[in-house]
Amino acid sequence: MADVGRHPRIELLAYSEVDNVTGYVGNFTVTVRKKARYVDVAECTACGDCEDVCPVTAPDEFEIGLATRKAIYQPFPQAVPSAYVLNIDECLGNNPIACGKCLEACDKDCIDYDDEDELVDIEVGTILVCVGMDVYDPTTLDEFGYTRYENVITSLEFERLINSGGPTRGHLIRMTDREQPRTVAFIQCVGSRDASRGNPYCSNFCCMNTVKDCLLIKDHYPDVDIKVFYMDIRAFGKGFEDLFQRSKEAGTVYIRGIPGEIEEDPETKSLRLYVETTTEGGVNCHEVDMAVLSVGAVPKRDSDMIQRLLTLQRSQDGFFLEAHPKLKPVDAATQGIFFAGCAESPKDIKDSVTQASAAVGRANRLMMQGEVKVEAITSTVIPDLCKSCGICVKVCPYNAISCDTKAKTPAVVVEAACAGCGACSAECPFGAITMKHFTDSQIDAQIDAMLSDNPQDKVLAFACNWCSYSGADLAGTNRFQYPANVRLIRTMCSGRVDKRFVLRAFAMGAPIVLVSGCHFADCHYINAVHWTQRRVEKLWDELEKKGIRPERLQLEWISAAEGQKFATVMRAVEELRQKVTRDEIEHTRKVLADVLEPTGVVA
Amino acid sequence: MATREEGDEKLRVGVFVCQCGLNIAGTVDCEAVAEFAETLDDVAVVFNNRYTCSEPGQLEVKKAIQEHDLNRVVVASCSPLMHEPTFRAVLAEAGLNPYLLEMANLREHCSWVHMGEPDKATDKAKDLVKMAVARARRLRAQKEMVVPIRQKALVIGGGVAGIQASLDLADAGYQVYLVEKEPSIGGIMAQIDKTYPTMDCSI
Amino acid sequence: MAEEAKFCCLRCGAEFLLPYTPGVTEERTCPNCGSNSVRRKKDK
Numbered sequence: 001m002a003d004v005g006r007h008p009r010i011e012l013l014a015y016s017e018v019d020n021v022t023g024y025v026g027n028f029t030v031t032v033r034k035k036a037r038y039v040d041v042a043e044c045t046a047c048g049d050c051e052d053v054c055p056v057t058a059p060d061e062f063e064i065g066l067a068t069r070k071a072i073y074q075p076f077p078q079a080v081p082s083a084y085v086l087n088i089d090e091c092l093g094n095n096p097i098a099c100g101k102c103l104e105a106c107d108k109d110c111i112d113y114d115d116e117d118e119l120v121d122i123e124v125g126t127i128l129v130c131v132g133m134d135v136y137d138p139t140t141l142d143e144f145g146y147t148r149y150e151n152v153i154t155s156l157e158f159e160r161l162i163n164s165g166g167p168t169r170g171h172l173i174r175m176t177d178r179e180q181p182r183t184v185a186f187i188q189c190v191g192s193r194d195a196s197r198g199n200p201y202c203s204n205f206c207c208m209n210t211v212k213d214c215l216l217i218k219d220h221y222p223d224v225d226i227k228v229f230y231m232d233i234r235a236f237g238k239g240f241e242d243l244f245q246r247s248k249e250a251g252t253v254y255i256r257g258i259p260g261e262i263e264e265d266p267e268t269k270s271l272r273l274y275v276e277t278t279t280e281g282g283v284n285c286h287e288v289d290m291a292v293l294s295v296g297a298v299p300k301r302d303s304d305m306i307q308r309l310l311t312l313q314r315s316q317d318g319f320f321l322e323a324h325p326k327l328k329p330v331d332a333a334t335q336g337i338f339f340a341g342c343a344e345s346p347k348d349i350k351d352s353v354t355q356a357s358a359a360v361g362r363a364n365r366l367m368m369q370g371e372v373k374v375e376a377i378t379s380t381v382i383p384d385l386c387k388s389c390g391i392c393v394k395v396c397p398y399n400a401i402s403c404d405t406k407a408k409t410p411a412v413v414v415e416a417a418c419a420g421c422g423a424c425s426a427e428c429p430f431g432a433i434t435m436k437h438f439t440d441s442q443i444d445a446q447i448d449a450m451l452s453d454n455p456q457d458k459v460l461a462f463a464c465n466w467c468s469y470s471g472a473d474l475a476g477t478n479r480f481q482y483p484a485n486v487r488l489i490r491t492m493c494s495g496r497v498d499k500r501f502v503l504r505a506f507a508m509g510a511p512i513v514l515v516s517g518c519h520f521a522d523c524h525y526i527n528a529v530h531w532t533q534r535r536v537e538k539l540w541d542e543l544e545k546k547g548i549r550p551e552r553l554q555l556e557w558i559s560a561a562e563g564q565k566f567a568t569v570m571r572a573v574e575e576l577r578q579k580v581t582r583d584e585i586e587h588t589r590k591v592l593a594d595v596l597e598p599t600g601v602v603a
Numbered sequence: 604m605a606t607r608e609e610g611d612e613k614l615r616v617g618v619f620v621c622q623c624g625l626n627i628a629g630t631v632d633c634e635a636v637a638e639f640a641e642t643l644d645d646v647a648v649v650f651n652n653r654y655t656c657s658e659p660g661q662l663e664v665k666k667a668i669q670e671h672d673l674n675r676v677v678v679a680s681c682s683p684l685m686h687e688p689t690f691r692a693v694l695a696e697a698g699l700n701p702y703l704l705e706m707a708n709l710r711e712h713c714s715w716v717h718m719g720e721p722d723k724a725t726d727k728a729k730d731l732v733k734m735a736v737a738r739a740r741r742l743r744a745q746k747e748m749v750v751p752i753r754q755k756a757l758v759i760g761g762g763v764a765g766i767q768a769s770l771d772l773a774d775a776g777y778q779v780y781l782v783e784k785e786p787s788i789g790g791i792m793a794q795i796d797k798t799y800p801t802m803d804c805s806i
Numbered sequence: 807m808a809e810e811a812k813f814c815c816l817r818c819g820a821e822f823l824l825p826y827t828p829g830v831t832e833e834r835t836c837p838n839c840g841s842n843s844v845r846r847k848k849d850k
């Protein structure tokens with residue numbers, strides 16, 4: 001940790017958050033908010049004189065409330081940067097009557113009550129997302145009585161209890177009487193592996209953490225009885241089985257079964273655990289002095305902010321989604337962005353470190369080349385067709401288009417800023433914008449090829465590259481079976497799906513057309529998906545006016561992680577297809593015949 | 604009006620139907636798909652490979668581009684999200700602009716999801732190839748923009764993962780900005796006493 | 807308080823109320839079948 005503070009090439013921006021991100025691979029501009037710390041990091045020597053005089057006490061977050069700290073404090077002794085921070089909400093204020101004591105006490109003059117947040121822009125080529133995890137809050141699992149019973153604690157609180165730098169200087173005590181417990185129970189999988197009441201996934205580190213804790217207890221207090229209640233012990237890593245066996249040899253008793261209820265003895269404050277075990281059968285009662293809940297990992301609480309700023313995707317479990325589960329495990333789908341640690345999935349330190357080095361390898365591979373090619377999928381304005389209406393300017397999520405509506409000069413696209421969603425192209429009322437590599441004529445050709453024979457048997461589905469198309473791929477890798485009548489046309493973003501394409505498909509005899517894209521929070525193009533929805537809503541009205549059942553145009557948001565949903569949607573659209581009659585299709589063909597007439601636009 | 608756009612040379616599309624071992628061929632009749640592909644407009648040559656992405660498979664594509672003077676390539680195999688970069692590189696090596704490639708996804712979107720319906724899967728595969736050829740015929744060469752990459756990295760989060768990443772990057776010579784939202788770096792690891800598997804101090 | 811409006815599902819036909827603010831585009835899901843083909847009913 002201290003190496004980070006010392007390294008000449010690392011600028012540590014602690015107590016800071018990412019406020020905004022613009023740009024693209026190789027050229028990101030990131031706005032960082034340095035939160036007001038009220039203490040000058042460069043000047044503070046962490047002498048602690050301020051802390052001694054501060055009259056305010058508050059619960060210590062680092063000790064998870066097991067101890068108190070002052071309003072001006074250092075998070076923990078080895079903190080990096082080694083500097084104090086003042087919590088202004090707790091501080092009584094720099095007012096001679098109120099307080100101002102720390103200012104007086106500080107020789108270095110590094111306290112400033114008027115400190116303010118500061119915004120700094122930094123320019124980088126790559127971004128590594130290492131935002132980690134939070135631990136599961138077991139308060140909702142009423143049967144364990146966490147927060148109701150003082151002697152029920154979480155595994156993270158337990159870590160502080162046995163830490164020599166912690167509130168008890170490492171002495172194992174129980175909370176109610178500050179006595180050393182004679183029996184300790186560990187309950188595994190709290191918040192994990194239970195889809196209905198916690199999270200469906202295994203949190204990966206909690207089994208081994210308990211094995212470790214048992215060994216630590218047995219080292220210092222050989223007489224303490226330990227019972228571990230579990231579903232399975234997952235000791236799969238290198239050297240793990242050995243530790244597990246050692247903990248058994250040291251006397252830890254492993255009992256297969258998770259307690260259904262914990263009851264507190266009102267007098268002794270000891271706990272009774274009622275457990276149905278597979279080994280013993282029937283419900284048994286175990287009496288212990290304290291119980292440790294082995295809490296699992298949950299996605300970092302403000303992940304959605306980082307997700308939005310960097311246009312990332314997340315798996316169904318809420319952790320960040322890698323570009324490919326096997327072949328690109330640390331790459332984000334967005335070029336130039338990588339993941340490491342628990343941000344991607346729950347894992348232990350060794351795996352977090354391994355992944356960090358892997359992510360650096362990938363980032364290095366990009367940066368060392370000095371330059372990068374960006375896909376040539378951008379928009380181009382055809383000046384002759386542009387009527388300078390300015391609509392595209394409003395549509396573009398990247399502000400990549402400018403247009404002087406007063407001077408009536410044609411719109412101009414800044415190629416470097418265009419991300420290639422194609423929303424502008426679909427929204428331009430005059431067909432004045434074309435997309436390189438996803439031209440109207442190419443997509444028309446695909447529609448025509450698909451529907452030129454037996455259209456009544458087929459469903460045409462537009463799928464966006466990043467989410468729906470990947471979701472369809474995932475359905476494939478998982479072998480989720482669905483009817484064979486659907487054919488996909490890939491566009492980069494569902495925002496590219498021009499109203500004309502949909503009408504053309506119906507004019508060619510398509511019974512059902514599906515437009516599918518990313519969930520709003522997953523949109524790879526900031527918010528281009530909003531245009532998809534608006535366009536489809538307008539199309540429903542237009543179809544209805546023309547006497548075409550709007551039901552025949554379906555809309556679905558399918559993420560890259562939703563292979564199952566993709567298959568379900570495919571079954572649903574096939575059911576809808578079967579209800580579309582031949583007469584209906586013929587009627588639609590007639591109503592929309594003019595759509596197929598050449599427009600003269602060579603796009 | 605099937606107008607041929609300006610500057611178009613005579614189209615010569617090569618179609619490579621991949622069996623992917625039995626992954627595709629186990630469900631889809633690749634032979635029939637290949638035969639069908641031959642009937643499509645502007646298709647100059649059709650191959651039926653066991654593994655198009657393998658070294659010999661790639662060589663075959665390259666050779667075919669040169670020998671048959673192909674100017675559009677359709678690879679009917681797996682997902683483009685997986686192998687588009689692979690085959691684009693093959694085109695480039697053979698002297699063709701990489702954007703003159705189109706893929707038809709016969710595996711993830713067909714053989715793997717219609718395993719009980721070989722006939723329907725084969726019909727669908729034909730359609731997918733037909734659509735791919737139709738698009739390929741209208742593909743145009745594209746020029747990729749080359750942008751410089753800044754030799755600087757941002758690491759968001761200073762837990763073990765972020766710390767390790769920052770140190771590795773900085774040691775490799777890059778300027779690193781490490782943004783941590785708490786007053787100190789360390790993350791969860793800093794709160795832990797001894798850590799498995801080594802049972803030593805965490806910090 | 808967000809206003810509510812009547813919506814119908816174009817997959818299963820269910821009708822239901824959902825929060826609605828004019829001019830705001832939101833992701834909507836049919837509470838009956840899970841489809842996103844959710845259309846606002848214009849007639850009152």
Ligand SMILES: Cc1cc2nc3c(=O)[nH]c(=O)nc-3n(C[C@H](O)[C@H](O)[C@H](O)COP(=O)(O)OP(=O)(O)OC[C@H]3O[C@@H](n4cnc5c(N)ncnc54)[C@H](O)[C@@H]3O)c2cc1C
Nearest residue numbers: 131132133341342348349760762763764784790791798799
């Ligand atoms: C009780 C318990 C015991 C454990 N015991 C062990 C053990 O013995 N051995 C072992 O190998 N593993 C153990 N683990 C697992 C270990 O803690 C994790 O593997 C490790 O902490 C993961 O590191 P990380 O950097 O990915 O995430 P974190 O440790 O969660 O760090 C993430 C960092 O990013 C910061 N951050 C988050 N969001 C933002 C943002 N938006 N902007 C800026 N900064 C942000 C956070 O403040 C934090 O500092 C244990 C875990 C728990 C809960």
Ligand code: SF4
Nearest residue numbers: 189192202203206207
């Ligand atoms: S690591 Fe062990 S305790 Fe944690 S969720 Fe997985 S099985 Fe349960």
Ligand code: SF4
Nearest residue numbers: 386387389390392428
């Ligand atoms: S929307 Fe079309 S017509 Fe209007 S300014 Fe943009 S390019 Fe021109």
Ligand code: SF4
Nearest residue numbers: 396418419421422424
């Ligand atoms: S709307 Fe999309 S395609 Fe159009 S200029 Fe903006 S980013 Fe590019």
Ligand SMILES: [Zn+2]
Nearest residue numbers: 815818836839
């Ligand atoms: Zn429904």
